[in-house]
Amino acid sequence: MNLRFTEEQEMMRKMVRDFANEQITPFIEEMEENDTFPRQIVNQMGELGLMGIPIPEEFGGAGMDFTSYIIAINELSKVSATVGVILSVHTSVGTNPILYFGTEEQKQKYVPKLASGEFLGAFGLTEPSAGSDAGSLKTSAVKKGDHYVLNGSKVFITNGGEADTYVVFASTNSEAGSRGISAFIVEKDTPGFTVGKKEKKMGLHGSNTVMLMFEDAIVPAENLLGQEGEGFKIAMSNLDNGRIGIAAQALGIAEAALEAATNYAKERKQFGRAIGTQQGIGFKLADMGTKVEAAKLLVYQAANLKDRGLKCGQQASMAKLFASRTAVEVAIEAVQVFGGYGYTKEYPVERFFRDAKVTEIYEGTSEIQKMVINKYLMAD
Numbered sequence: 001m002n003l004r005f006t007e008e009q010e011m012m013r014k015m016v017r018d019f020a021n022e023q024i025t026p027f028i029e030e031m032e033e034n035d036t037f038p039r040q041i042v043n044q045m046g047e048l049g050l051m052g053i054p055i056p057e058e059f060g061g062a063g064m065d066f067t068s069y070i071i072a073i074n075e076l077s078k079v080s081a082t083v084g085v086i087l088s089v090h091t092s093v094g095t096n097p098i099l100y101f102g103t104e105e106q107k108q109k110y111v112p113k114l115a116s117g118e119f120l121g122a123f124g125l126t127e128p129s130a131g132s133d134a135g136s137l138k139t140s141a142v143k144k145g146d147h148y149v150l151n152g153s154k155v156f157i158t159n160g161g162e163a164d165t166y167v168v169f170a171s172t173n174s175e176a177g178s179r180g181i182s183a184f185i186v187e188k189d190t191p192g193f194t195v196g197k198k199e200k201k202m203g204l205h206g207s208n209t210v211m212l213m214f215e216d217a218i219v220p221a222e223n224l225l226g227q228e229g230e231g232f233k234i235a236m237s238n239l240d241n242g243r244i245g246i247a248a249q250a251l252g253i254a255e256a257a258l259e260a261a262t263n264y265a266k267e268r269k270q271f272g273r274a275i276g277t278q279q280g281i282g283f284k285l286a287d288m289g290t291k292v293e294a295a296k297l298l299v300y301q302a303a304n305l306k307d308r309g310l311k312c313g314q315q316a317s318m319a320k321l322f323a324s325r326t327a328v329e330v331a332i333e334a335v336q337v338f339g340g341y342g343y344t345k346e347y348p349v350e351r352f353f354r355d356a357k358v359t360e361i362y363e364g365t366s367e368i369q370k371m372v373i374n375k376y377l378m379a380d
């Protein structure tokens with residue numbers, strides 16, 4: 001495939017790269033040390049139009065293509081995977097479901113606020129006993145007059161507690177399995193809806209990961225997204241796009257780890273010469289560089305398919321599977337190239353190592369991506 005980007009896409013890359021280096025880098029220590037949510041950075045991203053890159057202009061977005069959005073996540077994640085996932089979840093699964101499945105009223109009410117960054121979006125699918133098997137979720141929604149009553153809980157919700165709107169999945173017909181799942185737009189101040197404990201995580205410090213509780217939560221009937229029973233398809237089809245975003249985040253981590261390791265290997269001398277010119281480290285760098293290039297092709301191929309309006313589920317899962325593994329492997333090797341220094345917080349590679357792992361877990365584990373890919377292969 002042709003990996004030449006348009007002038008507009010290159011401008012997006014440069015703008016986001018400069019923004020990340022100038023505005024996000026100084027805030028990394030605060031996020032790492034105190035787990036502080038980067039609210040100021042999210043506000044700035046709103047001002048720059050980054051919170052609605054692929055959202056049509058008529059709904060307040062930048063009206064750019066999906067590839068430009070993927071470029072933004074890729075570049076942000078080279079500096080901070082935390083900021084990368086905040087934007088990815090906000091756009092792919094926090095805003096797009098409303099844009100793609102909402103009524104005209106729902107789109108007018110929520111999308112412009114999300115696209116401008118006035119609102120932050122989140123996605124509530126996973127439950128304590130329904131992770132990979134998302135179709136077995138237990139949160140219930142019972143219609144009573146002009147509203148639904150929601151009961152249940154969600155876990156590992158990215159942007160939770162900071163978000164203004166949540167796309168929440170609940171069962172309106174427990175006997176129908178995944179065909180009984182419906183989607184709802186839940187506003188943060190909904191009566192009966194509360195945010196629970198914030199997880200202490202290995203990495204992605206600064207990104208909120210919380211529980212959500214619904215105790216007789218009253219959601220207006222007009223906030224049903226799509227039809228009753230259509231929720232699982234809404235979740236799955238938006239995860240197809242979401243997974244390209246996570247793959248781009250993983251690619252960003254891998255590229256940053258490769259760059260750090262390469263620069264260090266040029267400068268660090270042992271046995272009289274730069275370690276990068278010695279085979280033990282040189283072969284490592286060659287493997288790392290090759291994997292990064294392969295991941296890049298898969299990520300941008302999936303984005304390109306989406307831009308052309310073609311099916312991209314299989315390629316999205318392949319991109320996520322490969323890019324997330326690449327991020328983990330390249331980050332581990334980057335720590336090794338740095339030796340003892342790599343194990344300290346003096347260099348960023350230990351952060352890349354911690355941040356990389358979750359890309360193999362959220363928005364569908366690597367095992368789930370293999371199930372999805374295999375299903376496509378068997379169907380051909």
Ligand code: CAA
Binds near residue numbers: 085126133240
């Ligand atoms: N698009 C549209 N519809 C789809 C679809 C897709 N990509 N995939 C499946 N469906 C439809 C099927 O056509 C089927 O429809 P019918 O009932 O009408 O025939 C229905 O959904 C059920 O399909 P399956 O039988 O394939 O469903 P399943 O129960 O076997 O599950 C699965 C499939 C792929 C394993 C799915 O459960 C899955 O993706 N699990 C992982 C969950 C996940 O990714 N969670 C991420 C949470 S969000 C997150 O992590 C965000 C964050 O914080 C970063």
